[in-house]
Every structure is written in structure tokens, then in C-alpha cells.
Amino acid sequence: MMNCQQATRLMSEAQERPLSLKEQAELKVHTLICSGCRRFGEQMHLLRRFTKASHPQDKDDSNQ
């Protein structure tokens, strides 16, 4: 059975490649019983949306 570390890793990879049917099934089973990973999955999509909408700043952006 998949653990949280493997599940989150797969959810991250799902942002780069389509998951196999087997991976999708295992992930589904895991997130059904794990609310933390379920939220993690939703938050991956949010991170993508936030980053797309962001304006990268100067690394030492302390002059304001």
C-alpha cells in the first residue's frame, strides 16, 4: 500500500506527466483514506495557479 511520501511524489509528478492507470488507482485508494494527501493534491494545482500569476521579485528585494 502506498504511503504519503509516495503519494505526494506522484501528485507532484502528475503535474509533469500523465499517470498510468495503476498509479491513478493506487493514488485514488490512498487519498480516499488520507485527508492530508487529498489536500496536498488540491494544493498542487493552487501552487501552479499562484506561480503563474506571480511576479518574481529581486532576491534581495528589501529596498522598499
Next chain:
Amino acid sequence: MNNPRPFADNEELTELRQQMLSFARLQLSDEQQAEDVVQEALAGALKNAAAFNRSASLKTWVFAILKNKIADALRGRYRQPQMTDIDDCKDCSLADDQLFDERGHWHKNERPQRWDAPEQLVHDEHFWRVFDRCLDAVPAEQARVFMMREFIELDSQEICAALELTTSNLHVLLYRARLRLRECLEDHWFGAGENA
């Protein structure tokens, strides 16, 4: 619509140029090329100033142009390979002990919490400051590939080719960047009584 003169303010322009430059440097690790893409992006923006729509912020608009210039520059690289910056993926062996226990389950106090009202945040300046600080806290190599992927919007293949990374190295770097960024946002924004 009359001309909004988006570049009327010299000070604003200078500051914007600095921000563009530091972003381009981070992405390209090449001073000359960074200068070039920023010049091109600014020139393109000035040329099309009339098309600039005031409803978008100037910065959003100019960064959108810069993003395309950087993507072009990076894509151009695999025809002339030159970079070997991230060859051995130091972070790949870094443990995630702080987040997961020995069986690979979330530590109790690290389990992701619910994020309230994420839709409202796009217009919240305070949120973006926290977001930037969190992004700054991600180790440089991870932040770099993360921004290539999520901001410049290159695909995995393009990033691997540009940085001479294997796909699995790339996936690990992206995973770590996301773990950290997510955790930082939760600690400093979502879980911090909204306005910490």
C-alpha cells in the same frame, strides 16, 4: 482609448528593469544573455505600448513578454549546449525526515491543512509578499527549475535538455520545491491566522 503612457515614470521603469534582470539572471545564469532578453522584452513592450491594457498591471504585462523571451533563449540552448550547472542533483538525496515519519506518513503536525479562500488571494498584495519570501526560501536549484516549469512554462523535456538533467532528477527537484513552497505558505499564510 487614449494612450495610457505606461512608461511615463522613469523611476518605476528603472525598478522594473532591475526586477526583470534579477529574474532573467536566475533563469539563464548568463549575465550577457540576461541583459539581452531584458532589453528585448522592454523594447518589445515600448513598441507595443499602445496595446497595453491598463486593466492589467504594467509589471504583469512586461513580465509576460520577458517570460517568452527567456523561454526562447532557453530553447535555443539545446542547439548550443553550454551549461552544466545542475549536473549532480545535490538535493536528490536530501531526506524528507522533517515532513514524513519512517514509514513515509505525514508527521502529525505536518499534515496539510485546508487552505481557505485561495481564490481571493490573487489581488492581495500581502499574500504576494509572503509568496515571494517563500519562493526565496526554496534552495536556488530547486527554485530555478520550479520557475522554469511553472512560470516560464517550459515542459519537462525542454528543461532537462536546457539543464542537462535526467527526467527523474527534474521530478525530484520539482517535488522538493513544491513540498517546501507548500509548507512555507501553510506556515506563514494559511495556517497563520490569515494575516501573520
